[in-house]
Amino acid sequence: MSDREIDHQLVLRAQRGDKLAFELLVNKYERKLQRLLSRLVRDPAEVEDVTQEAFIKAYRALPTFRGESAFYTWLYRIGINTAKNYLTAQGRKAPATVDIDPEDAESASENDLARDTNTPEQEMMSRQVAETVNAAMDALPEELRSAIMLREIEGMSYDEIAAIMNCPIGTVRSRIFRAREAIADQLRPLLGTHKDRRW
Amino acid sequence: MKDVSALMDGELERKRVRSTITRLEDQDDLRDAWATFHVIRDTLQGNAIGPSRFTEKFHERLEQEPVPAVPSWRAQLPRMRTMLLTGLGGVLLVGSVAWLVNRDGPAATGRGDPRPAPFVDGGLNDSVAIEFAMAHRQLVPAFMAAPAAAGPADVPAASDGVERKGGPR
Numbered sequence: 001m002s003d004r005e006i007d008h009q010l011v012l013r014a015q016r017g018d019k020l021a022f023e024l025l026v027n028k029y030e031r032k033l034q035r036l037l038s039r040l041v042r043d044p045a046e047v048e049d050v051t052q053e054a055f056i057k058a059y060r061a062l063p064t065f066r067g068e069s070a071f072y073t074w075l076y077r078i079g080i081n082t083a084k085n086y087l088t089a090q091g092r093k094a095p096a097t098v099d100i101d102p103e104d105a106e107s108a109s110e111n112d113l114a115r116d117t118n119t120p121e122q123e124m125m126s127r128q129v130a131e132t133v134n135a136a137m138d139a140l141p142e143e144l145r146s147a148i149m150l151r152e153i154e155g156m157s158y159d160e161i162a163a164i165m166n167c168p169i170g171t172v173r174s175r176i177f178r179a180r181e182a183i184a185d186q187l188r189p190l191l192g193t194h195k196d197r198r199w
Numbered sequence: 200m201k202d203v204s205a206l207m208d209g210e211l212e213r214k215r216v217r218s219t220i221t222r223l224e225d226q227d228d229l230r231d232a233w234a235t236f237h238v239i240r241d242t243l244q245g246n247a248i249g250p251s252r253f254t255e256k257f258h259e260r261l262e263q264e265p266v267p268a269v270p271s272w273r274a275q276l277p278r279m280r281t282m283l284l285t286g287l288g289g290v291l292l293v294g295s296v297a298w299l300v301n302r303d304g305p306a307a308t309g310r311g312d313p314r315p316a317p318f319v320d321g322g323l324n325d326s327v328a329i330e331f332a333m334a335h336r337q338l339v340p341a342f343m344a345a346p347a348a349a350g351p352a353d354v355p356a357a358s359d360g361v362e363r364k365g366g367p368r
Contacts, residue, residue: 001211001212003207004209005209006206006209006216006220009216010220015267018224019262021220022261027234027254028207028233031237031238031246031248032241034248034253035248051253052257056260056264059264059267060264060267063267122248126247127247129238129242133243153243153244158205158210173205173210174201177200180204180236183239184232184235187235188231188235191238
């Protein structure tokens, strides 16, 4: 089942009143949406508020989502409209040089924008997160590091990774999971466990 | 947790997706894995954003939100679909019966002959038909039973016992 179909499954559950399913979608897209909206709304605190508002509007509009487009495309459109309305209400205009296409936003590389999105405190934290992930990546056995890099950075399917690494798909699945677990173990003290989180 | 990892990659077998999402909703450790794995993904893709209370704040807001209502026309969709299919089935049934009745050609029903019907001049000339009509005169209009005495077709015979209006007297 494709990524888009899984999003659709979560949307169907949310449409039936399952709020947790919608929170799983929020958790998946919150950083991407914040990054996108930071092109329009520069202040980090405002970006977070506008992103929250966009998710709430998306939740309220769920009954109108029919799955004709990908969920993230639909969500990004709502986000952009929310940001533009916010700026208008503030008597400001969206930067004219910013050309946002929801279809492109998913794949764009945004290291500099990530920096713009953070407050100084968050910037320090995000740098810590990045350093921790990089250190954990360096410490991984070669086959785990290659598997997760091919997946997360090159965006390859398990089939393609299996062909490149010359191993069964089940091995790819296992290597990617083990890599994630190893990195997550290093990251959890920074992020807090589920006991510290709302979920 | 391996299933959560495969789920977020869109690589989980279709038959296991539903149960994995259900477990994901029920178990804190799986939701924690889902959240952390996405942070790792975003960081590796250059979208690192420092931890904030975003999720907690959003959760608090979402708690206040009523469940959005599905529009009534969408709730009615299954019923409308059933009604449409039932209607369509009826049309097909009638169509099938009509086709079966007509498939042997005009001879079977006396209908469907493209040639115009022979013109019958007012009364019944066939002696057998007249005899039949005379024998059943109570059942047939008077002008058929007695063609010679009959007037125009829209004028009732005086003998049918029904007072009609509008006819010549």
